[in-house]
Amino acid sequence: MTQPVRVLIVDDHHHARxxxxxxxxADPIFEIVGEGCNGLEAIRLTEQSMPDLILMDINMKVxxxxxxxxxxxxxxxxxxxxxVTVSDDIAHLFEALKKGxxxxLLKNLNPEAWHEYLKAIAFDEAPLSREFAQRILQEFSNKEKPKAVSSPLTAREQEILSWVAKGxxxxxxxxxxxxxxxxxxxxLKNILQKLHLENRVQLARYAYEHGYFQN
Structure with a gap:
């Protein structure tokens, strides 16, 4: 039997929480172990309840x-x-990924999308959305074209990396x-370890920056 995913919710709006x-x-796989209303509470509650997953608002006081x-x-x-945010501002999203x-998730997505996505995140299976993959490319569209460099990846790993970048x-x-x-x-585990990356969004950025993205 799959262990429940212990979730901490952090948002400064009561109705949002x-x-x-x-x-x-609506899905018994998720077990809510705490709720907070700012970043300091998130840190305290993480130490206290040791969740598997935190749903974190971006803009909060304190x-x-x-x-x-x-x-x-x-x-x-x-x-x-x-x-978890109402904004799809690419700058906010990249900054969040840099922080780890x-x-x-956008707050206006339907509940089924939440369940599917969060379970995929919890079990390390979350794909990069095709829309976001495209936005990553747009983010770098005005930059100098990437140059081919030697890679620690095998041919098969490079092939998989190019598909990940497409979503x-x-x-x-x-x-x-x-x-x-x-x-x-x-x-994917080998690729992440070799490149010292943590998730599929970072992989997509790496793929573009190093010329692995295939149209």
Missing amino acids: EGIREILS MDGLEATKEIKSRFPYVKIVM AQGY SSNRDIASKLNISEHTVKNH
Whole structure:
């Protein structure tokens, strides 16, 4: 039996926390272990309840979600953090990822999308959305074209990296390359370790910056 995913909710609006709680309560895999209203509370509650996953608002008083994320990831690197926001400002999202967040969710997404995405994050299977993959490319569109460099990755790993950058899920990649999902997961673990990266968004940026993105 799969262990429940212990979740901490951090948002400075009571109704927002209530809404998130209601969404998560529809799936028994999620167990809410605490709620906070600012970054300092997020740090305290993380130490106190040791959650698996934190849903963190970005803009909060006392300490915002970005600074809290940086502090929590430095002290509790195993904790996965997903930023929950009404804004899809690319600058905010990149900053959150730099601080160590594993992903982001827009508050206006339907509950089914929340469940699917958060379970994928919790179990290290979350694909990069195709829209966000495209926005990463746009972010670098005015920069100098990447130059080919020697790579620590095998040919197969480079191939998988290019599909990740396009937003393909593990299942999609397995189907395209005629290998198992388990094999894809193991390749991704090796790729992340070799490149010293943490998540698929960082992989997509690396793919573009080093010329691996295939149109």
